[in-house]
Amino acid sequence: MTQSQLCEGICSVTHLRKIERDITEYSGEITYLLSKRLNISLEEETDKYENLQLKLRLWHDALVMQNNEELFEKEPLI
Structure with a gap:
């Protein structure tokens, strides 16, 4: 799965990259939606x-x- 596919309808790829580098805050909802899409x-x-x-x-x-x-x-x- 690409980052674009993962983020679609949840957040931007740029935002995801900032989350991965721990340089931005994000909501629990984003965590929930990303984990659900990843089946985690x-x-x-x-x-x-x-x-x-x-x-x-x-x-x-x-x-x-x-x-x-x-x-x-x-x-x-x-």
């Missing part, structure tokens, strides 16, 4: 993002705990 479920993508965010937080916490355990082994608590 915003709800599924949001769920995937939230699940990834949770996994990264858990991974980060595990790394912190591992580093703390190593630190406590080297430096006894007073």
